[in-house]
Amino acid sequence: MDRDGSNWAYLPYGPFATLEAYEAWLSEAALTPDPNFFAIIKRADNKAAGLASYLRINPQDGSIEVGHINYSPLLQKTREGTEAMYLMMKWAFESGYRRYEWKCNALNTKSRYAAQRLGLSYEGVFRQMSISKGRNRNTAWFAAIDKEWPALKASFETYLSDDNFAADGRPKKALSGLTKPLLYKRDTFEFGSE
Template identity: 30%
Template sequence: MELLPEAIEGRIVELRPLTSDYLAPLATAAEHAEIWTYLDEATPDQNGVAALIDEAVEEQRQGLRLPYVIVERRTSAIIGSISFIDLQPKHRGVEIGWAWVTPSHWRTGAAREAAYLLMRYAFDHGAIRVVFKTDSRNTRSQRAIEGLGATREGVFRNHRILRDGYVRDSIFYSVTGQDWPAVRLRLEEQLGSLPN
């Protein structure tokens, strides 16, 4: 499995490797508190977004993450971010996480296509397992992951201690290589029915 930091183009969105060049538009997209409710970050200002970008780029340098910005193709607007995390080349597995889209683009297909594009890229490049996880309180995220066709695997209890001291349970989901052909077909049918 070899995942490289390269642009990935879809019908609705394009994923571009994250760099500090995207700071200003990403900070604008990120300025909504509801994005950060379960992401263990305060609503970041421009300095906070700069720190998140620096962290993501450093993790990429260490081989731990491949971060992207999500660009709406119709307007070229930066509308969010998504990453490959927990890269496991030896076991041919990867997680898709740190995914968020600015609220004006919720329920437009943008987030779904971004996740689809990363799944397609991962499976096309040798992955046999793609993982998603979410806070057990985040029912919107759970519905979105289930809408992708991922299988709920279980709950990691007391999985993480968040910034505010809350002890989070995490729900894990996966799509395996065996699942992917049917998941891919279903997602392509759904995404194909959406306007560009």
């Protein structure tokens, strides 16, 4: 499905040489409480088409991050992919977390756009935060907080409702149009290159 390995470009692991190597990594990852991984299943065939995790789980301060997001092309830009992110955010806020974070390599413009589309506000870039796969990584940060959740939840519910989708499966209202007015701050896309 990801023949050129582009899905792995900004993740600290992968691509994997064989399915067996990936399965071994998944088995190991499944044993950790933080990050806590979830498979994202396509309804049509009941098969995994992506994964995501909660990490930096800090109930004392009420913050949690979503990350390690890796959608196969079957899940990218789909209603189901959006719904998975909504359900993860919903669980976090309904479980009492005050802050829901998303961070990504600053070079990963797709991830930066996705965070904002989902209603997470841009908070800045940590320069030279780490080295990933032998390269400098500047990290872009996004978050939503509990007081923003009711409006975000309403936006997701409007977007995900059956009434919002035409017969061809396209949404009548874009999620980004619903969440854009709710953003505390928008991404300036600084530090988008090394």
